[in-house]
Amino acid sequence: MNSPRDNILARLRAAAPQEATSAREADAPPTPELGRADKIARFNRLMEAMHAEVLLTDSQNWRIALKDLVRKRGLNGLLYAPGTPLGNALEADWDSDLPPLVGYSQEVEQCKERLFAIDAGITSTKGGIADLGALILWPNASEPRLMSLVPAIHIAVLEASRIHDSLAEAMRQERWAEQMPTNALLISGPSKTADIELVLTFGVHGPKELIVLLVED
Amino acid sequence: MxxxxxxxxxxxxxxxxxxxxxxxxxxxxxxxxxxxxxxxxxxxxxxxxxRARGDAIRQxxxxxxxxxxxxxxxxxxxxxxxxxxxxxxxxxxxxxxxxxxxxxxxxxxxxxxxxxxxxxxxxxxxxxxxxxxxxxxxxxxxxxxxxxxxxxxxxxxxxxxxxxxxxxxxxxxxxxxxxxxxxxxxxxxxxxxxxxxxxxxxxxxxxxxxxxxxxxxxxxxxxxxxxxxxxxxxxxxxxxxxxxxxxxxxxxxxxxxxxxxxxxxxxxxxxxxxxxxxxxxxxxxxxxxxxxxxxxxxxKIWADPELRQTLKCIRCGACMNHCPVYTRLGGHAYGYVYPGPIGSILTPQLEGLDHAGAMATASSFCGACEEVCPVKIPIVDILRRLRVESYNKQDASNAVKGHGYKTNATESLTWKAWALSNAVPWINAVNAKLLGLLGPLLPRLPAWGIVKGWRQSRALPRFAGKSLHALAKESRIRDE
Incomplete structure (x- = not known):
C-alpha cells in the first residue's frame, strides 16, 4: 500500500494540467509612507484603541516611568531577561524598595510554577507596526516566549525609531523570509475575547494589561 | 470518521x-x-x-x-x-x-x-x-x-x-x-x-x-x-x-x-x-x-477548476454573517461542521451530495456571500453546479461525490413533458388552453404530495383565462 503522502500527491499530479495564467497579479493597495511623528501618532492611537497603555518617554526617563508604574501597582515581582541589554539596564539601577526582578533563566520545566505565579513581565521588542498598531516580538533564548504571555501584565519596551509603516514593509526591510525565528509574534493589545454576545472583554487567557514604554531615541 | x-x-x-x-x-x-x-x-x-490581491494569492x-x-x-x-x-x-x-x-x-x-x-x-x-x-x-x-x-x-x-x-x-x-x-x-x-x-x-x-x-x-x-x-x-x-x-x-x-x-x-x-x-x-x-x-x-475538489475555487477559502465566516438563510437558522440546523454559504458548497463535496446535498438548496442565490467574500469565491455558481450535479447520474471524472442522488422518475418525466410542450406547438397550444380552463379550479383542489409542501408557504398563482399567445392572436398582432 502506498503512503497517504504518495496517494495525495499522485491524485494532485494526476489532475488535468491547469490553465496557464501569466496575467499579472493584482497588487495590494499601497500603504501610505508616514513621517516619524505620524507613524508614532498612528501607532499610539491604534494601540490605545485596543486598550494597550502607551507611555511616551525617552532614553533618559524610561526607567523612571517604569519604576513608577511598577511601584504603583504593588506587583509581587517583575519577570525579566538577564543578560540582555534591557536586562542589564534594569539590573544596573533597580531600587531595593521595588518589587524584585525575577530572571527567566531556567528552562520552563524547572520554573513553570514561579512563571505562572508572577504578576508582570517586561520584554524588549523587535519593532512596531504603524498601520496595525502592533508590536513585533521575536522571542529568543534569553527572552523566552512565555514572558509576554503568562504574567497578567506585559510591559514592552519599544524604540520609536523601530516603528514600521506596515507588516509587509517590516518583512521586506528586515528580510524576515531568510531568517524566520522559532516564533515571531505580533501583539496588538491585552488578550481579549468577544465570544459571549460579542461583548468585548479584556484579559482572558493572556495578559490583562499591555503597557508599552515607547522610547524616543 | x-x-x-x-x-x-x-x-x-x-x-x-x-x-x-x-x-x-x-x-x-x-x-x-x-x-x-x-x-x-x-x-x-x-x-x-x-481582495483582488487576496484572490490572486490564493489562486x-x-x-x-x-x-x-x-x-x-x-x-x-x-x-x-x-x-x-x-x-x-x-x-x-x-x-x-x-x-x-x-x-x-x-x-x-x-x-x-x-x-x-x-x-x-x-x-x-x-x-x-x-x-x-x-x-x-x-x-x-x-x-x-x-x-x-x-x-x-x-x-x-x-x-x-x-x-x-x-x-x-x-x-x-x-x-x-x-x-x-x-x-x-x-x-x-x-x-x-x-x-x-x-x-x-x-x-x-x-x-x-x-x-x-x-x-x-x-x-x-x-x-x-x-x-x-x-x-x-x-x-x-x-x-x-x-x-x-x-x-x-x-x-x-x-x-x-x-x-x-x-x-x-x-x-x-x-x-x-x-x-x-x-x-x-x-x-x-x-x-x-x-x-x-x-x-x-x-x-478531488482541487481537480475540478470550478470547484477548486472552494479551496480558496480563508475561513473568515463573513459569508455566514451576511447570509439571510444562516442569520435565521444558525449553524446547527445545517447539521455539519461547516455551516452557512461556505459550508453549503464545501460540505456536500466533502461528505457527498447524497448525504449533504440538501445544504446546496439552503440559498436564495441572493449573492450577498459573494459580495463580501474576501477571496472572491463564486459561491452562487458552485451552489448551482452542486444542484445540477444532484440530478446528474453520469459518472464523469469530475463528478461530485454522491451525484445524481435526486434523480427521480416524477421529476424526470415532468421535465421531459415540459420540454416537449415547449418544442411542439400544438401540444403547447392544448396545454395553454387546458390551463386557462382548469387553472382557476386548482386552488380549490385538495393539496397533495409535493404540491402540498410547496403550497405551505406560497400562494398559488392565478392563471389567466387566455394565454398571451391567444390574446395576441385576437388582437391581430402578426404572428412571426
Missing part, C-alpha cells in the same frame, strides 16, 4: 425558525459583525483592490498546490517540524493518538481549529481515554454543553449570557450564577489557566502555512492559541492541505482580509508565527512540533 448521523434538514430548519431566542441571539450578533466589517473596509476601492497557491505542499514539507522538516500526511480524518486522528501514546499523554489542550472539528478529534480522543479540552472561550462554552460550533469564528454565538451563566453555574463546581460577561470570562480564565499549566500536548489549527519558510501562522485574540502552542512540551498542528501559501509576503494581505472580514478587526491581539520547535538553548516552547496535512476529499 464519516458523519453517520442522518441530517433531517426540513426538521432542523423548522425547529431553528421557531426558536425565538436563537433568532434574537443570532440577529443581534450578525448585524454587529456585519457593521464592524463595513466600518473597517469603509473604502470600497481599497477593499476591492485588497497562485492552489495552482501550484502539489509543489507547495512538498516545499512546505521540506522546509518544515529542515526546521525540525515533523510533517504527517492524512488522506482521511481517521488517519489524522490515528496520527494524533500515536503521538500522544508515545508521550503517554492524557491531557490535551486545544486551540480553535475547524479541521479538528472535521476530524471529530475530541470525541475520538475521549474514546481513547484522553481528555481533550477546548480552550477558546466560545469553544469551551459549547464543549461544556456537549454542543458543536454554530459558527466558524464565534462558535457559541447561538447562546446568550443567561444561557452561559446557567451553564457555568451547573457544570463548573463552586461557581455562583452570574450574568456579568466579565465575571463569566474570569471564571473561564481561572479554570483554563490550571489546564494550560498542566497540559501535556497542545493541539492547534493553522490559518496559513508558508511554503517558503515552513512557517505556521495562527490568528487569535485570547492568548489560548499561544498557550497551547507554547506551554506544553508537544504541539500538534492540524491543517487542511489547501491552507498553504507560497511566500511570506503573501501573508500580510491575507491577514488583513481575514481579521477584517471575520470581526472587523484591523489585526487580532496575537498573530503567532511558528517556524520550529524549541531550539538548543531556548528555554520554552514545545520540544516537538508536528504538522498534520489533511486531505479528506480536498484533492
Amino acid at each position: 464519516a458523519e453517520t448521523v442522518v441530517v433531517d434538514f426540513p426538521k432542523n430548519f423548522t425547529r431553528a425558525l421557531n426558536d425565538g431566542q436563537l433568532r434574537r441571539n443570532l440577529r443581534a450578533a450578525m448585524d454587529t459583525l456585519g457593521m464592524r466589517r463595513r466600518t473597517l473596509f469603509s473604502d470600497p476601492v481599497a477593499f476591492e483592490q485588497l 497562485r497557491a492552489l495552482r501550484q498546490l502539489p509543489e507547495l505542499l512538498e516545499r512546505l514539507e521540506t522546509k518544515c522538516t529542515a526546521n525540525g517540524i515533523q510533517v504527517h500526511w492524512a488522506e482521511t480524518p481517521a488517519q489524522a486522528n490515528g496520527i494524533c493518538l500515536e503521538i500522544l501514546r508515545r508521550h503517554k499523554a492524557t491531557r490535551v489542550i486545544k486551540g480553535k481549529s475547524m479541521v479538528s472539528e472535521e476530524m471529530h478529534l475530541n470525541h475520538f480522543l475521549e474514546e481513547h481515554g484522553v481528555e481533550a479540552l477546548e480552550t477558546d472561550l466560545g469553544e469551551y462554552i459549547i464543549q461544556l454543553d456537549h454542543e458543536t460550533p454554530s459558527h466558524i469564528i464565534v462558535p457559541a454565538i447561538h447562546k446568550n449570557r443567561d444561557q452561559i451563566a446557567r451553564l457555568f453555574h451547573e457544570k463548573i463546581p463552586d461557581t455562583p450564577y452570574t450574568e456579568v460577561v466579565e465575571e463569566l470570562n474570569a471564571i473561564a480564565r481561572k479554570v483554563l489557566r490550571e489546564k494550560f499549566f498542566a497540559g501535556e500536548v497542545g493541539v492547534s489549527g493553522v490559518n496559513f502555512a508558508v511554503a517558503e519558510t515552513g512557517t505556521l501562522c495562527l490568528v487569535e485574540n485570547e492568548g489560548n492559541g499561544r498557550m497551547c502552542t507554547t506551554a506544553p512540551p508537544v504541539h500538534i498542528a492540524v491543517m487542511g492541505l489547501e491552507k498553504v501559501v507560497e511566500r511570506l509576503e503573501d501573508v500580510p494581505p491575507l491577514l488583513r482580509l481575514l481579521t477584517g472580514s471575520a470581526t472587523g478587526q484591523l489585526i487580532t491581539t496575537y498573530f503567532n508565527m511558528i517556524t520550529s520547535p524549541r531550539k538548543q538553548g531556548e528555554k520554552d516552547g514545545p520540544k516537538e512540533v508536528h504538522l498534520i496535512l489533511l486531505d479528506n476529499g480536498r484533492s
Whole structure:
C-alpha cells in the first residue's frame, strides 16, 4: 500500500494540467509612507484603541516611568531577561524598595510554577507596526516566549525609531523570509475575547494589561 | 470518521425558525459583525483592490498546490517540524493518538481549529481515554454543553449570557450564577489557566502555512492559541492541505482580509508565527512540533477548476454573517461542521451530495456571500453546479461525490413533458388552453404530495383565462 503522502500527491499530479495564467497579479493597495511623528501618532492611537497603555518617554526617563508604574501597582515581582541589554539596564539601577526582578533563566520545566505565579513581565521588542498598531516580538533564548504571555501584565519596551509603516514593509526591510525565528509574534493589545454576545472583554487567557514604554531615541 | 448521523434538514430548519431566542441571539450578533466589517473596509476601492490581491494569492497557491505542499514539507522538516500526511480524518486522528501514546499523554489542550472539528478529534480522543479540552472561550462554552460550533469564528454565538451563566453555574463546581460577561470570562480564565499549566500536548489549527519558510501562522485574540502552542512540551498542528501559501509576503494581505472580514478587526491581539520547535538553548516552547496535512476529499475538489475555487477559502465566516438563510437558522440546523454559504458548497463535496446535498438548496442565490467574500469565491455558481450535479447520474471524472442522488422518475418525466410542450406547438397550444380552463379550479383542489409542501408557504398563482399567445392572436398582432 502506498503512503497517504504518495496517494495525495499522485491524485494532485494526476489532475488535468491547469490553465496557464501569466496575467499579472493584482497588487495590494499601497500603504501610505508616514513621517516619524505620524507613524508614532498612528501607532499610539491604534494601540490605545485596543486598550494597550502607551507611555511616551525617552532614553533618559524610561526607567523612571517604569519604576513608577511598577511601584504603583504593588506587583509581587517583575519577570525579566538577564543578560540582555534591557536586562542589564534594569539590573544596573533597580531600587531595593521595588518589587524584585525575577530572571527567566531556567528552562520552563524547572520554573513553570514561579512563571505562572508572577504578576508582570517586561520584554524588549523587535519593532512596531504603524498601520496595525502592533508590536513585533521575536522571542529568543534569553527572552523566552512565555514572558509576554503568562504574567497578567506585559510591559514592552519599544524604540520609536523601530516603528514600521506596515507588516509587509517590516518583512521586506528586515528580510524576515531568510531568517524566520522559532516564533515571531505580533501583539496588538491585552488578550481579549468577544465570544459571549460579542461583548468585548479584556484579559482572558493572556495578559490583562499591555503597557508599552515607547522610547524616543 | 464519516458523519453517520442522518441530517433531517426540513426538521432542523423548522425547529431553528421557531426558536425565538436563537433568532434574537443570532440577529443581534450578525448585524454587529456585519457593521464592524463595513466600518473597517469603509473604502470600497481599497477593499476591492485588497481582495483582488487576496484572490490572486490564493489562486497562485492552489495552482501550484502539489509543489507547495512538498516545499512546505521540506522546509518544515529542515526546521525540525515533523510533517504527517492524512488522506482521511481517521488517519489524522490515528496520527494524533500515536503521538500522544508515545508521550503517554492524557491531557490535551486545544486551540480553535475547524479541521479538528472535521476530524471529530475530541470525541475520538475521549474514546481513547484522553481528555481533550477546548480552550477558546466560545469553544469551551459549547464543549461544556456537549454542543458543536454554530459558527466558524464565534462558535457559541447561538447562546446568550443567561444561557452561559446557567451553564457555568451547573457544570463548573463552586461557581455562583452570574450574568456579568466579565465575571463569566474570569471564571473561564481561572479554570483554563490550571489546564494550560498542566497540559501535556497542545493541539492547534493553522490559518496559513508558508511554503517558503515552513512557517505556521495562527490568528487569535485570547492568548489560548499561544498557550497551547507554547506551554506544553508537544504541539500538534492540524491543517487542511489547501491552507498553504507560497511566500511570506503573501501573508500580510491575507491577514488583513481575514481579521477584517471575520470581526472587523484591523489585526487580532496575537498573530503567532511558528517556524520550529524549541531550539538548543531556548528555554520554552514545545520540544516537538508536528504538522498534520489533511486531505479528506480536498484533492478531488482541487481537480475540478470550478470547484477548486472552494479551496480558496480563508475561513473568515463573513459569508455566514451576511447570509439571510444562516442569520435565521444558525449553524446547527445545517447539521455539519461547516455551516452557512461556505459550508453549503464545501460540505456536500466533502461528505457527498447524497448525504449533504440538501445544504446546496439552503440559498436564495441572493449573492450577498459573494459580495463580501474576501477571496472572491463564486459561491452562487458552485451552489448551482452542486444542484445540477444532484440530478446528474453520469459518472464523469469530475463528478461530485454522491451525484445524481435526486434523480427521480416524477421529476424526470415532468421535465421531459415540459420540454416537449415547449418544442411542439400544438401540444403547447392544448396545454395553454387546458390551463386557462382548469387553472382557476386548482386552488380549490385538495393539496397533495409535493404540491402540498410547496403550497405551505406560497400562494398559488392565478392563471389567466387566455394565454398571451391567444390574446395576441385576437388582437391581430402578426404572428412571426
